[in-house]
Amino acid sequence: MAHKEVIFGLYNDEQDLLKAVKKAKAGHMEIMDVFSPFPIHGLDPLLELEESRIHIAGFIYGMLGTLTAFLSMTWIFTKDWPIIFGGKPYWSVPAFIPITFELTVLFACVGMVVTFYIICGLGPGVTNPTLDDRISDDKFCLAFDKAYVNEADARALFSATGAAEVNSKNL
Amino acid sequence: MSSPVSLIREPLITGNKTYHQITEDLISPTEKTPPLSWMLGFIVAVTFLAVFVFTVGWTIYHGIGTWNLNRTIGWGWDITNFVWWVGIGHAGTLISAILLIFRQKWRTGVNRAAEAMTIFAVICAGQFPIIHMGRVWLAIFIFPYPNTRGPLWPNFNSPLLWDVFAISTYFTVSLLFWYTGLVPDFATVRDRAKGMRKKVYNFLSFGWTGSAKHWQRWEALSLVLAGLSTPLVLSVHTIVSFDFATSVIPGWHTTIFPPYFVAGAIFSGFAMVLTLMLTTRKLLKLEDYITIEHIESMNKVILLTGTIVGVAYLTELFIAWYSGYVYEQFAFFNRALGPYWWAYFGMMFCNVVSPQLFWKKSWRRNIWLTFFLSIVINIGMWFERFVIIATTLARDYLPSSWSYYSPTWVEIGIFLGSLGLFFTCYLIFSRVAPVVAVAEIKSILKTSGNQYKGAAHHHDGHQEEVHHDHH
Numbered sequence: 001m002a003h004k005e006v007i008f009g010l011y012n013d014e015q016d017l018l019k020a021v022k023k024a025k026a027g028h029m030e031i032m033d034v035f036s037p038f039p040i041h042g043l044d045p046l047l048e049l050e051e052s053r054i055h056i057a058g059f060i061y062g063m064l065g066t067l068t069a070f071l072s073m074t075w076i077f078t079k080d081w082p083i084i085f086g087g088k089p090y091w092s093v094p095a096f097i098p099i100t101f102e103l104t105v106l107f108a109c110v111g112m113v114v115t116f117y118i119i120c121g122l123g124p125g126v127t128n129p130t131l132d133d134r135i136s137d138d139k140f141c142l143a144f145d146k147a148y149v150n151e152a153d154a155r156a157l158f159s160a161t162g163a164a165e166v167n168s169k170n171l
Numbered sequence: 172m173s174s175p176v177s178l179i180r181e182p183l184i185t186g187n188k189t190y191h192q193i194t195e196d197l198i199s200p201t202e203k204t205p206p207l208s209w210m211l212g213f214i215v216a217v218t219f220l221a222v223f224v225f226t227v228g229w230t231i232y233h234g235i236g237t238w239n240l241n242r243t244i245g246w247g248w249d250i251t252n253f254v255w256w257v258g259i260g261h262a263g264t265l266i267s268a269i270l271l272i273f274r275q276k277w278r279t280g281v282n283r284a285a286e287a288m289t290i291f292a293v294i295c296a297g298q299f300p301i302i303h304m305g306r307v308w309l310a311i312f313i314f315p316y317p318n319t320r321g322p323l324w325p326n327f328n329s330p331l332l333w334d335v336f337a338i339s340t341y342f343t344v345s346l347l348f349w350y351t352g353l354v355p356d357f358a359t360v361r362d363r364a365k366g367m368r369k370k371v372y373n374f375l376s377f378g379w380t381g382s383a384k385h386w387q388r389w390e391a392l393s394l395v396l397a398g399l400s401t402p403l404v405l406s407v408h409t410i411v412s413f414d415f416a417t418s419v420i421p422g423w424h425t426t427i428f429p430p431y432f433v434a435g436a437i438f439s440g441f442a443m444v445l446t447l448m449l450t451t452r453k454l455l456k457l458e459d460y461i462t463i464e465h466i467e468s469m470n471k472v473i474l475l476t477g478t479i480v481g482v483a484y485l486t487e488l489f490i491a492w493y494s495g496y497v498y499e500q501f502a503f504f505n506r507a508l509g510p511y512w513w514a515y516f517g518m519m520f521c522n523v524v525s526p527q528l529f530w531k532k533s534w535r536r537n538i539w540l541t542f543f544l545s546i547v548i549n550i551g552m553w554f555e556r557f558v559i560i561a562t563t564l565a566r567d568y569l570p571s572s573w574s575y576y577s578p579t580w581v582e583i584g585i586f587l588g589s590l591g592l593f594f595t596c597y598l599i600f601s602r603v604a605p606v607v608a609v610a611e612i613k614s615i616l617k618t619s620g621n622q623y624k625g626a627a628h629h630h631d632g633h634q635e636e637v638h639h640d641h642h
Contacts, residue, residue: 038614039389041614076327077324081322086328096327108399109399116389117377136362136381
């Protein structure tokens, strides 16, 4: 991560944070990020975050699972090693449904979870710098990058919106 | 913003909690030296686990001949235990997935522990099909992998193979769902920890920061995983029931099996969740997070699913009579009045009669009665699987091959030992991870915390919901 000088305000309540985000947006201040101990409803539209497309990825992974399961069983039981079970046809589609379903779910879930961690830059052994240890407890953090936002403007915003603390940190 | 604060629904978090107190209450059990009660429980659990290791080792060394299975009764306690554990493993995903989709807020108090319970129950379940194969070192043959024997493939038309796929998918998905929910909470533990502990939790928390975009994706992921887990959880016990229903054994060959097994699984799973949660809530002092309201909600699910199971039992009897098929009629006559009548009546009493007590509100809210009944139900559900499996096999088409089955000490040891495996895992979990989902509890505080719902609201249900909108 490139070197960043961050100024951030810590709020005690998510409603105060939402007001501050609104005000910052109204003043055209570029918000670096917002950190919180739990997902805040109503924050995403204020930050103009696009809806996550992870479900589209999930659909593709799921289809991949469907095809893998169904085509493998088809190939195995019609081409590679055809065996008659209980007088049924080699290509006994209804009997393939349970495994096809299970692999669809398996591929979709595993694929989405792996994608989630990769696109978020998270994973085993990853250490991301955090601005304050209390953000995962009870503080709601609004952060600005000093390269894009004037420090005085940021401090004015924080004091006007009732931030409990204002700090700076180099990331 | 526009989240409705219902005045009718009771608060789900009591004790005027703040965000910081929630962190303090839920994380601190992982930071303290375990109390004596935990130590004693752990010693007992590990003792049973040792019994498991010994009896399984005995079975593998000497072979399945150490069990009392015979030519007629090929499935006994092994498969009974398998189905019982898988059934128990259904509540966690039901609570985390189906209740998430139905937006039931009370799930947040119990979902973490219930999901953990699911994972441990599936681990226990998985032991039985593997050891009942006898030559466990060949267990890998159940997976379709390119091999030098042809390649020789497993039979994809067999419900036993569907089971392999269903259980392994279920285990994987439950584990991922559970762990992804744990990541933000591990970050909370990390941020409070020092030294070596911080390093460990830093690893476990995957570098979580709580960034807005991450939370957005996390919620999107949770919802889709819930959407996928819902049909998955229903499919798993459906496929387990296919192990029986697709055979031509009278008493097994019935179309009612899938829904009846799924209802039974939810029933037994909720009973086990209650057994665990009532103990955990007392020992970790979580009465403010797992309230009487939570217990009552779970008891309602128990009452519903117990009644569905009861209807299924009666439907089976009716259909057996109505079919006009003597073998089917005999199978059910034999279950109720044959040599295993005691198992049938145990099942009927524990699963159908006992949950009916929960029609009475004050009994649904009684902790001791709930705890007692949760154990009764688990015993009853074990009887149900035993009745279905052993009694049906004991009296088949040929009276010359009729037989009786009772377990050896090895089989009893494996079953009791699997309880040790389960409780050892659960007890370790309760010390290393927050047993209640911290972030999720915080996110419902303002809609379900007692102080936000005003002073004690005990209304008679005529109040309208009040929306606190700030538009």
